Amino acid sequence: MTTVTVVEKILSANDRLAEQNRARLDLAGIFGLNIMAAPGAGKTSTILRTIKALTPQITIGVVEGDTAAVTIDADKVIAAGMPAVQINTGGECHLDAVMLSGALTQLPLDQIDLLIVENVGNLICPAAFSLGTHANVLISSVAEGDDKPYKYPNIYRGIDALIINKIDLLPYVEYNLDYFRRGVELLNPGVATFPISCRTGEGVDSWVQWLLGKVGK
Ligand SMILES: Nc1nc2c(ncn2[C@@H]2O[C@H](COP(=O)(O)OP(=O)(O)OP(=O)(O)O)[C@@H](O)[C@H]2O)c(=O)[nH]1
Ligand SMILES: [Mg+2]
Structure with missing residues (x-):
């Protein structure tokens, strides 16, 4: 068996499980969001800002993916009043559908309207593995x-959406927003884009x- 065949089998097994995760979320009436970004781009900060903006209207369950056995991000979500589960990928650079399936069993799905998954900080691996969530969001700072x-x-x-975070830093860094957006437009024309600052709330x-439009509440 060639390496290519093995990789294809792993990916199709992952896709099948992702479909099961999706069915589980649909049954519970939950909208699932997969947030991807480089390390430190502001995934957890965006989740905390989102929780603050949507409490008490929406109950958000959060799955935190990390490559090490730390609960730093999950602790922040729990301190913000929402249920969270931390997944330790054991060094893997992405979450996969099996990991999310395990995490879903630890969340009170009957009480949740929105599931946010914070993927492992990485710009390559997470893109290759479906989780079964309904939308993918990338944060670039x-x-x-x-x-x-x-x-x-x-x-x-x-x-499905792009967040440009840390815009409060624009006066201090060399960053051409037009050049960035032209690059995005070539790859994903018209993608919904949100320049934000988790620091100022802008x-x-x-x-x-x-x-909210996606969650339908
Ligand atoms: N100036 C500024 N700093 C920010 C902003 N958003 C986040 N930060 C800071 O950036 C750092 C990383 O933010 P996190 O939210 O932990 O980033 P993350 O993507 O969850 O990081 P990992 O989970 O480690 O990959 C922290 O020190 C935040 O305070 C922002 O809008 N402006
Ligand atoms: Mg984080």
Whole structure:
């Protein structure tokens, strides 16, 4: 058996489980969101801002993926009043459908309207593994540089929304927003894009309105 065949089998097994996760979420009436980004782009900060904006209207369950056995991000979500489960991938650079399936059994699905999955901080691996969530969101922070769509094109192709975070830092970093957006447009024309600052709260309202439209509440 060639390596290619083995990889194809793993991916199709993952896709089958992702479909089961989706069915489980649909049955419970939950909208599932997969958030991807580089390490430190502001995934947890965006989740905390979203919780703050939507409490008490919406109950949000959060799955936190990390490559090590730390509960730093999940502890923050729990402190914000929402249920969270931490997944330790044991060094793997992405979450997969099996991991999410396990996490779903630990969340009170009957009480949740929105599931947010914080994928492992990485711009390559998470793009290849479906989880069964309904939408993929990428966060790119201006501190990472404006060339990221050109250098990591794959992750931009499969997303339903793009958050440009840390816009409060624009005066301090070399970052051409037009150049960045032109790169995104080539890969994913018309993708819903939300420039925000988790520090100041600027732009968060537009993001939350988009999300509310998806959740349907
Ligand atoms: N200036 C500024 N800093 C921010 C903003 N959003 C997040 N940060 C800071 O960026 C750092 C990383 O934020 P996190 O939310 O932990 O990022 P993350 O993507 O969850 O990181 P990992 O889970 O480690 O991959 C923290 O020090 C945040 O306070 C922002 O809008 N502006
Ligand atoms: Mg985080």
